[in-house]
Amino acid sequence: MDCFRSPTRLLISTIVIVLFVSSLQFHYTEAYDALDPNGNITIKWDIISWTPDGYVAVVTMFNFQQYRHISAPGWTLGWTWAKKEVIWSMMGxxxxxxxxxxxxxxxxxxxxxxxxxxxxxxxGTPYNQQIANCCKGGVINSWAQEPNNYASSFQLSVGAAGTSNKTVKPPKNFTLLAPGPGYTCGPAVVGKPSKFLSSDGRRVTQAMMTWNVTCTYSQFLAQKTPTCCVSLSSFYNDTIVPCPTCTCGCQNNDTHPGSCVNPNSPYLASVVNAPGKNSLTPLVQCTRHMCPIRVHWHVKLNYKDYWRVKVTITNFNYRMNYSQWNLVVQHPNFDNLTQIFSFNYKPLTPYSTINDTAMLWGVKFYNDFLNQAGPMGNVQSELLFRKDKSTFTFEKGWAFPRRVYFNGDNCVMPPPDAYPHLPNASSRGKWSLFVFFMTCLTFIFLFE
Incomplete structure (x- = not known):
């Protein structure tokens, strides 16, 4: 019996170790975005002139993320001075x-x-207090969505600092709130001095010294719970697959009053507009999933050579109007996208030649503003795909997206075995990896 127990204990230990390591890897890779592997915010600290007790610098933040922008109320940049520096004056x-x-x-x-x-x-800041790329309330658009508006700058005069390249010291411990947590910044590194082109384009000047700081985003650091979920439906199945229950939290008004709002409540306006409420903390409509944003993917029509999808984004957050929103969808048929209605479209190719990822956002002055929860709190569009007869099928969930992001945050998908299937499809087993492991363990213990 002892000879049999030893392998059993070894198997149990191995399973525990594998699950533990997997969880560590999940948290470690949370900051890596497979659809935007090189995305970051780069801060350039350019010393443009020396002063009797320090220097004048221009600090510029470049948003090199393809689809994650900094929304209102904007960024807050912090650091720790290396010595006893002060800021004499600022512009922008x-x-x-x-x-x-x-x-x-x-x-x-x-x-x-x-x-x-x-x-x-x-x-609206007076012109004598402005510099280029300033005064936008801290809002920076994503690089792919608005490539001419992805930078923000300010100028500062620093005193009690060094007055040469050998005596000056870079700030330490940079922090970036955009507007909440989520970004981790590395140390300032000496880089190649930046060059500046005059307004008439006839003269180039160069910074005395340039430091570069790179900040990367982690959704796990930004918020402990998801911010959006995905629901699915199709014309060939009456089943509507909802967002998983408690995806972004659970209704808990008994122990935590105000965790959600009933849209039919007569006190709705007073709750939403209550003073002293942090606009960054979602106040969501009471739903099964409790997510601020839901994305619904509906396979609408099937033609001989084409098929059609309707995408609807619904805002359940009473404290947030999403301006300049965007949606990133990964689906193998985006290389055959024929037409899109009322959304802008840009293909993303994170895997070089494979065109299976699309960035969608609203048309300016039409549906680029996603209103807060209520009757007007949704935007929608339809996509027309051409069928590729060598690869096209409606079976096995092929018609549904693999991954969906809203404003750069990964949305929770329903479990694959819950996807709407064709009426003539055989019933699917609802086995999971966890159930498989538990069955194996039960079998071993029964025969000990």
């Missing part, structure tokens, strides 16, 4: 807290904090 941005400047008897600096936090200025 401002520090949120001046700090203790009591040691300066005459004109106090703009900011004396060891760890300043900088925000963008708002649209």
């Amino acid at each position: 941005g401002q520090a949120t807290d001046q700090g203790d400047c009591s040691r300066y008897k005459t004109s106090p600096p703009h900011c004396c904090k060891k760890t300043p936090s900088i925000v963008d200025l708002l649209p």
Whole structure:
């Protein structure tokens, strides 16, 4: 009996180790985006001139992410000074807290904090306080969605710092809130000095020194629960596959009042507009899935040479209007997309020549604004695909997307065995890997 127990214990230990390592790998790779492997926000700190006690620098944030943008209320950039630097003045941005400047008897600096936090200025700022790429309220669009508006800049005059390349020190511990957590920034690295072209295009100037900082996004750091889910339906099956129950949380009004809002409540307006509420914390409509955003993919029609899909995005968040929203969908038939109605489309090719990923976003001044929860809180469009007879089929869930992102966050898909199947398809087993392992363990213990 002991000879038999030893392999059994070894098997159990192996399964536990495999599951544990898998969970570690899941969290470790959470910051890696397979559909945008090189996406990041790069911060360039360009020293453009020296002053008697420091320097003047232009700081620019470039959003090199294809579909993840920085939405309102915008970015907040922070760091820790290497020495006892102060900010004498700023243009195109401002520090949120001046700090203790009591040691300066005459004109106090703009900011004396060891760890300043900088925000963008708002649209409509007087021209004498602006520089190029500033004053957009901290909103930066994604690189693929709006390639002419993917940067944000501010200028600062730094005192009590070095006055040469050998004595100046870069700031440390950069942080980026965009607008909440999610980004992790690396150290400042000396780079090739930036070059600037004059407005008339006839003169090029060069920075005295340039530091580069790279910040990468992790959805796991941004929020502990998902922010969107996907539901499915088709013309050939009456079943509507909903988002999984409790995808983004569970209704818990008994122990946590206000976790969701009933749309038929007479007190709806007072709850939504209550003062002191953080707009970054979703206030969602009471649903089974409790997600702020739901994406519904409906296989609508089947023609001889084409097939048609309807995509609907619904906003269940009473505290958020999504402007400049975007949707990224991975599906093997996007290389045969023929026509799209009322959405913009851009193919993404994260795997070089394989065209199976599409970025969709609204038409400006028409449906690029996704209103908060309510009757107007949805946008929709239809996609027409050409059939490839060598690969096309409606069987085995082929007509449904493999992966869906909303505003750069991965949406939760229904389990594959729940997908609507063809009426003549045989019944599918509902076995999972966990059930398989538990069955094997039960079998072993029964015969010990």
